[in-house]
Amino acid sequence: MAEEGRDVVVELGFIQNTPAWKLRSKFFPSKVGGYPAWLALKNLPTNEELSCHICSKPLVFLCQIYAPFHDRDYCFHRMVFVFVCRDPDCYRENDASNIRVFRCQLARENEFYPNEPAKDTDLGSESPGAGDFNNLCRICGALGPKTCGGCKVARYCSKDHQALDWKSGHKAECKNPENISKVSCSGHAKFLFPEFEIELEPEELEAAKEKSEEEVMKDYEELLRSGQVTHQNDEDSDTENDLINMATQETDKQFQKFRMRIKDYPDQIVRYDRGHEPLWVSSSNKPADIPPCPSCGQPRQFEFQVMPQLLVHLKVDNPGKSIDWGTVLVYSCKESCQQDRNYIEELAYKQDYSPISQVMKNHPCAAAS
Ligand SMILES: [Zn+2]
Ligand SMILES: [Zn+2]
Ligand SMILES: [Zn+2]
Ligand SMILES: [Zn+2]
Structure with a gap:
């Protein structure tokens, strides 16, 4: 790059x-x-x-x-x-x-x-990988200094991840240490x-430049309007209007710029x-x-x-x-x-x-x- x-x-x-x-x-x-x-x-x-x-x-x-x-x-x-x-x-x-x-x-x-x-x-x-040099936690892939007391194969970074793995399948797997891989059977899928x-x-900026300030303002006003038309009750809408007014006044020109820049x-x-x-x-x-x-x-x-x-x-x-x-x-x-x-x-x-x-x-x- x-x-x-x-x-x-x-x-x-x-x-x-x-x-x-x-x-x-x-x-x-x-x-x-x-x-x-x-x-x-x-x-x-x-x-x-x-x-x-x-x-x-x-x-x-x-x-x-x-x-x-x-x-x-x-x-x-x-x-x-x-x-x-x-x-x-x-x-x-x-x-x-x-x-x-x-x-x-x-x-x-x-x-x-x-x-x-x-x-x-x-x-x-898979080599070379950090697993060649370290014991890695099966859940998150960080260093795994803790060992499962049952199988003595599964490694973890923390009690948290040991518990997570136990619940998500290691409990059954632990009895067959020869089948245990370095990655968790399902625990990592839930965590990662x-x-x-x-x-x-x-x-490519060409396209972005072509969008006029006017066009961006129009989009922005639409966005404001769409937020205003649907309040649920008076108290809420007051707060919302306050926020909208506040935002419109100061506003966040920067937010417009942000939207314009990512639009394409x-x-x-x-x-x-x-x-x-x-x-x-x-x-x-x-x-x-x-x-x-x-x-x-x-x-x-x-x-x-x-x-x-x-x-x-x-x-x-x-x-x-x-x-x-x-x-x-x-x-x-x-x-x-x-x-x-x-x-x-x-x-x-x-x-x-x-x-x-x-x-x-x-x-x-x-x-x-
Ligand atoms: Zn430095
Ligand atoms: Zn971990
Ligand atoms: Zn185990
Ligand atoms: Zn936190």
């Missing part, structure tokens, strides 16, 4: 159905869901690092983006991983305490992979998000635009200042953002309380500094919609459908 001349071009990520075997570590995939395809196969993030800051439970792998720095030998391979908490109760507005991001990079010559990339024309073996490849393509590519799930300005979903709740890289002290820069459209593919975008975001922004060390750890935590920031779009999203009619 990312070439030198990409200053002006944002790369958009789209969902792609790809056979699971092509999404393993040796193919360096950008992907959503399933187990993480770890880049460095040793010294994975600790279970502590992969836990939610709010509920302390293990996070689930959301996505990873393959994003080498072409001008740095030590970033010949480079991957950024995003993990989120599955518990809807941990989703707080404009707060990313339940989201954690890790960066990993390798030189072309490294201890895990051959210099020439693996051919993705035939199935081949569906797995897809992310295909990155340059955003409504299926985009990721925007990769390293070193540039994110596409905000709202003009409020932008991060005031991004703390520098704790490892080297250099500033962090915006790298990419996860779009709300991804929620649709996670099968969690239900009405009511759910995993949710306007956009998740990832900031990483400008230098992508080399450290003695393989996985370096970077910064996630969650921006949610301004009041107007909350009204649209939470409207009783929308929720009922």
Whole structure:
């Protein structure tokens, strides 16, 4: 992906159905869901690092983006991983305490992979993979230091995942240790998000530019109107109108910009635009200042953002309380500094919609459908 001349071009990520075997570590995939395809196969993030800051439970792998720095030998391979908490109760507005991001990079010559990339024309073996060097949790694919006392084969990151696996089939399977595989029979299917490849393509701006400001305003007014016509009772509609008025006044010009920009590519799930300005979903709740890289002290820069459209593919975008975001922004060390750890935590920031779009999203009619 990312070439030198990409200053002006944002790369958009789209969902792609790809056979699971092509999404393993040796193919360096950008992907959503399933187990993480770890880049460095040793010294994975600790279970502590992969836990939610709010509920302390293990996070689930959301996505990873393959994003080498072409001008740095030590970033010949480079991957950024995003993990989120599955518990809807941990989703707080404009707060990313339940989201954690890790960066990993390798030189072309490294201890895990051959210099020439693996051919993705035939199935081949799963190796090299993190399972060759570590015991991995059958549920989530993180380090699995805990062993099932029954079969002494199944490994887990936590009591939580052991219990989940037990309930979803390991109880029966445990009696036949010789048949137990490294992946859970069904537990991981319940915990992990569906797995897809992310295909990155340059955003072609031509089309977006042709949309006049006027046209965008018209769409926007329609959106407002559609939210206004259907209130259920006076109290509610007062609140709604207040919100709509407030939103119309300040408004969120930024939200219009957001809608205009994604209109031609409504299926985009990721925007990769390293070193540039994110596409905000709202003009409020932008991060005031991004703390520098704790490892080297250099500033962090915006790298990419996860779009709300991804929620649709996670099968969690239900009405009511759910995993949710306007956009998740990832900031990483400008230098992508080399450290003695393989996985370096970077910064996630969650921006949610301004009041107007909350009204649209939470409207009783929308929720009922
Ligand atoms: Zn949580
Ligand atoms: Zn686990
Ligand atoms: Zn067991
Ligand atoms: Zn750094």
